[in-house]
Amino acid sequence: MGIYFTVLSSGSTGNATVIQHGGTSLMIDAGLSAKRLDALFQEREISGAELDGILVTHEHSDHIKGLGAMSRKYNLPIYANLNTWAALEKSVGAIPEENRRVFETGEKHDFGSLRVESFGISHDAAEPVGYTFDDGTEKLSVATDLGYMSDKVRDAISDSDVLVLEANHDVELLRMGRYPWNTKRRILSDIGHLSNEAAGAALSELMNGRIKRTYLAHLSRDHNMMDLAKMSVRDAMESRGCFYRDHEFKLCDTYYDRPTPWDRVGEP
Numbered sequence: 547m548g549i550y551f552t553v554l555s556s557g558s559t560g561n562a563t564v565i566q567h568g569g570t571s572l573m574i575d576a577g578l579s580a581k582r583l584d585a586l587f588q589e590r591e592i593s594g595a596e597l598d599g600i601l602v603t604h605e606h607s608d609h610i611k612g613l614g615a616m617s618r619k620y621n622l623p624i625y626a627n628l629n630t631w632a633a634l635e636k637s638v639g640a641i642p643e644e645n646r647r648v649f650e651t652g653e654k655h656d657f658g659s660l661r662v663e664s665f666g667i668s669h670d671a672a673e674p675v676g677y678t679f680d681d682g683t684e685k686l687s688v689a690t691d692l693g694y695m696s697d698k699v700r701d702a703i704s705d706s707d708v709l710v711l712e713a714n715h716d717v718e719l720l721r722m723g724r725y726p727w728n729t730k731r732r733i734l735s736d737i738g739h740l741s742n743e744a745a746g747a748a749l750s751e752l753m754n755g756r757i758k759r760t761y762l763a764h765l766s767r768d769h770n771m772m773d774l775a776k777m778s779v780r781d782a783m784e785s786r787g788c789f790y791r792d793h794e795f796k797l798c799d800t801y802y803d804r805p806t807p808w809d810r811v812g813e814p
């Protein structure tokens with residue numbers, strides 16, 4: 547059957563990823579307007595009407611901007627833990643009871659034969675999470691907006707075939723950049739965002755022969771570039787003794803303004 551996915555948009559201007567498995571379609575986050583999400587769906591020849599639900603990682607606007615509108619437009623259930631529900635309540639508008647689903651951190655929910663599990667991450671939100679998608683043969687994990695890679699996150703995602711992993715910034719570019727110092731301190735903190743270096747360090751510990759691709763996600767437009775991110779992540783891996791050949795492992799692009807091509811998790 548296979549797990550297929552496309553990262554529709556990634557970055558602080560809006561995040562959304564669609565995962566399909568057999569007859570199941572799920573979206574992680576809805577951080578763009580419903581109009582923009584519909585346009586991104588069209589680019590990948592899908593419709594919001596096909597979705598079975600939206601899984602929320604946390605309540606920051608770049609993850610929930612279009613959440614209420616999409617849920618109402620297509621009558622979609624929203625899945626989030628109770629603390630995230632409380633935190634997004636004011637932003638999401640009226641959602642009927644039947645579409646308010648609770649997905650507590652650490653729980654597993656089956657959507658058809660796709661098992662979805664959430665895991666806690668460290669970010670300055672009420673109770674932020676990442677998600678894994680596993681059909682028993684293929685496994686995809688999505689971990690963005692994390693200040694650091696905890697042992698728990700590593701355990702949750704280490705047996706994945708494909709990762710969507712944050713590589714938000716180059717530390718030097720951020721330090722020299724135009725953001726206020728408080729914002730820089732927040733981004734660099736344990737409840738901020740993973741740098742290129744930190745993403746590479748995390749990957750060097752995760753590499754086990756199973757992970758075939760990692761999509762570098764949530765890149766800062768002010769303090770990163772895809773080529774720089776790829777080079778820094780690879781350097782960070784190699785400096786820790788983690789060398790790979792291009793046919794064994796790939797770093798893949800995500801974009802803030804267009805979707806990634808459909809990818810099948812089980813593809814070599």
Ligand SMILES: Nc1ccn([C@@H]2O[C@H](COP(=O)(O)O)[C@@H](O)[C@H]2O)c(=O)n1
Pocket residue numbers: 557558559714725726729733739764765766767768769
């Ligand atoms: N003036 C700003 C700019 C950004 N942020 C937050 O910083 C994080 C990183 O943003 P990038 O666009 O550089 O990836 C993200 O959480 C932004 O929301 C901010 O608070 N103030």
